[in-house]
Amino acid sequence: MWLQTQLFKIPFMLEDIKKACQVLRDGGVILYPTDTVWGIGCDATNAEAVKRVYAIKQRTDSKALLVLVDSPVKVDFYVEDIPSVAWDLIELTEKPLTIIYDGARNLAPNLLADDGSVGIRVSGEKFSQQLCQRFRKAIVSTSANISGQPTPSNFSEISDEVKSLVDYIVEYRQDDMSHPKPSSIIKLGRGGEVKVIRE
Template identity: 60%
Template sequence: MQNDIKKALEVLKSGGVILYPTDTIWGLGCDATNPEAVQKIYKIKKREDSKSMLVLMENPALLERYVDEVPEVAWDLVEISTTPLTVIYPGAKNLAANLIASDGSVGIRFTKEDFTTRLLQRFRRPIVSTSANISGEKAPAFFDEISEDIKEQADYIVEYRQDDVIPAQPSSIIKLGPGGQIDIIRK
């Protein structure tokens, strides 16, 4: 795993795209503060850049660096969640502009998975996490389901967990609105 982290860090720092295992499904990732790197992922996925992508972080204490105001309910949601949860926060900041939704929001998930946690601790910035598929196609449940087209376009493919055949599920998604309003986007 250490070698994978080292190589993935080099790619992330140089503005490249990695194909990596997350706490949910395999994802395409890049530096979430680098607009050129984010654009590469939109191109790989053949996805309109008006469809925002989420970011992974390893520590909730960093949240206020990337969101103007964190609603109180967000802390409770992050603390009590026992499964991967993406929360869409209003008022995104300090991220690539093409990663932020037209309403100014951004989806953030705190990972508890070993590889991504260590990678994020070393990188010290959030990374994009979007399913490793062409937009509109079925998300791969495990590594062997990822298309060759996606694999060929990644700058680095993490070896760790490629043989894991336990089908993974995407995260739940909740959007926070004014006054603590909660909208469930995906269970």
């Protein structure tokens, strides 16, 4: 029965991904499930779209935004020089891990930190992974709340205000009532130094 339910959902998920990709290509902002909490997302290479995400969050752009990609190979396109330890961390992690890298490239300048670094997470969650794969670019992922307000752990906790400000709301997993936690965050220096920001 469970398998039948999952197979029944696949066409709807693919249609959702198709619609979300079109909105992203048009410079829009989406609300979507990730490997952690629900996220506000946009094309990570589009500075105007990134600007809108900051406006929705009511947050200054002095705080960087992280991005999702669908595979470790994609990280190389967005970071100039990846310390070798990064590959081990990505491969061995058992829970969502965001790695902050120095020397970001090929991304909207206004989503980077002041020092030019960027947080990238390789998603292992079905929907966000396929979304990144089909969109073929990194996608911004920031928690679906106004800055300073509690982070919603599932779709039902997202405020109507946030929902009203995005261009597309993904239907997939709206009924998921689990309470995932934010990812762990590690900062890597160019020499391979590891600093744990959030466990």
